[in-house]
Amino acid sequence: MNEPNNLLNIGIPLQRASQDTSRPNGHGYKLIDLCKNSNLYLVNGRVGEDRGIGQPTCKGSSVIDYAIASFTVLERILKFKVNEFEPLFSDIHNPLTMRLNIHTASGKHHAVINNELTPRKWNTKEAKHYSENINKETVNDINVILNELCEHFSKEKLNGAVERIGTLFVDTAADTFGYTQARVRARHKRENTRNKAWFGNHCRTLRRKYTEARSAYKQRKTPDNKQRLLNASKSYRNVIRKYVNKHNWKTEQRLTELSQHDTHGFWKLLKEKQDPTLPPLNTLYDYFKNINSSDDNTTEEKDPSFNIDFEDTTMLNESILQEEILAVVKNLKNNKACGIDQIINEYIKQTIGCMVPVYVKLFNLCLNMASFLIRG
Template identity: 35%
Template sequence: MYIANSRVGNDEGIGKKTCNDTSVIDYLLLSSNLFPVVKEFDIMEFDPLVSDVHCQLHVVIQAPVILYNSNDELSQFCSEKYVKWRKEKCSEFLDNVKSDHDCQLEQLLLELDNLEVQQGIHQNEMNKVVERISNFFQSVATKTFGKYKPFKNRKPKSDNKPWFNKQCFDTRKKFHKARKRYSFIKNADNRKHMKNASKSYKIEISKANELYQRNIGNKLRQTKKSDSKKFWNILNSIGSNKKKGADPEISIEALYDYFKDMNRCDSNTEEPEVNFDVHNLSDELYNLLNGTVTEDEILKSVKNLKNDKASGCDKIMNEYIKCTVYDLMPMYVKLFNLVLDTGIVPELWSLGIMIPIFKNKGSKADPANYRGVTLNSCLGKTFSSIINERLNSFSDEVELISESQAGFRKRFFNYR
């Protein structure tokens, strides 16, 4: 920072006095790159109505204003945020889906019908259909839940003392007031009053802390078996209250290189031997793998979807699928069978948003101390679960996996 007095404006080379016409104690401080934008600077004449001994400083700064177009890539990315699902508005969301005032759903079904009879479907055509499905859900969600509104003017909240309530604040205020009075007038009465206020303050914070710890213990006991998600949220909130040291932050490039190397496929890996001819399957086994996706398979897969899970790049949440599974079943059946028959997977289903989560151990500058969690398309995961169920049934039917391999298999147990 530099002193701008005597360097810019009408005061350049002068250094006019600012206090009692004897000294310069009122300054304009600027960084070096701000000097060119100062258009006017002057020391005004002394005015007793404004100050007792100081002169006013007059400064005019003119800087270029950069206007961002709403079509910019960054603005467009930020505008894609959405509000969270609200369970109480499920029926309203479904009503908006059924109304379909813009005929988006009707056009989607017609487009899926055309692709089913079309020969030689291209990747772009499949991508456009899935993008239109995503846009349809987003328009319905915006109509139901409203647009995304970021929090503004949120005051920083300190969680170091979550037990510090209003009673603690009031008693602390009384203690500071008593201590200040004693610092001005030191007598026996003020000293006694200050000691009593200090004692009351210590008792109050001890009582508030004890009550907070008791409530946390009760909440943990109540939610341990009934609501595991709330249980872990309480535990995580307790851990976040601890003061953390100033660890160096890791760069996005280091995380990218680390996870890229971790997920690199080894081309020299040998494929396992198969004990049967995959090209000469019976009709029953062939239909088990490549048969038409049925409504029962979709319902079974959707039933296993969990709530309150983040969506992928297509912004379609599990709640959207679960809420509309019966009303939009024709669309789901046609889409999944189209992907299965053509073998063309939409690009949005292949893209994921990787979130690095710190393991709370080691240095934050080491990428090995981060766990990569990828957010994939919920609609794509629904289709994948159907294929996974078919593969598991097929492997059990042909005894592809040995009975000794019981890990993560249905109707199998590990004995120790």
């Protein structure tokens, strides 16, 4: 790795433990080269409960299931574990469990996320007051920072300036429109498999036997209990497959019968089976019918602006002009959801008069220094 000292600084060993004594094949060497060239690290045998162990992940003898992470992700791993083999979900592979420590990004002051105070929705009637409430001193301070960065560039200061822009927008929105309590969205309830039409008494019986076998194996990991778990999971998986296929076959037979004798019942059954999140069939039919139709009598006129010489890269290196930024901002659509920074298009459009000099300096600074912003 190019930065081995980073691992030592956070207490992660350079040498990865592994109980797999077999020699890597061609795919294994390719994986190692990929990690070396991309500054990635194999998590197995380095952190969590697998630290210094390198537990096998396949057939109890080899490690072929890996978790791969960059250094930034690696230092945020709170837990890593190679779980016990679960025959219901895989034939030979052990599942991996990994828990990360992730901090939710939020702006300063009023910009708070997750069930706390956030700015109210955009109000067109108050739009004029929003642009008036923009703190001009803060805008001037950002301009000064960008001017200093042109002489002495620092990526940290650049990201700090961008964060101040986001905070300025959100704070102004909170001062203009007031605050509201962010509502926590209810989690989508997982559909219970036992409520399926095909889940009958036989499935319930084998499910209970599988649960008992799994509990017994967790308490006492003996060869007999392991074989009992394998048999129970195999029986449960096979009966589920059998009942699902049987249910699908009955549905097909019913659809065939209804299409011949009861057209009304046929379409009623189709509507019941249709996923509500999918578009109607007639909408898809009209869409593909229109895109595949062409009028031979019409000739397409080519826009001369698209005659680009791809060998000439001078256009890509030209400075970004104020007129280009104004044109892009003008085409931003209203009533669009914000990102994690809570900035909506209306904030940008309403303040373009005082902020466009900042954008010109900021974008050209990123272009000239070939620096990408971490957050905006």
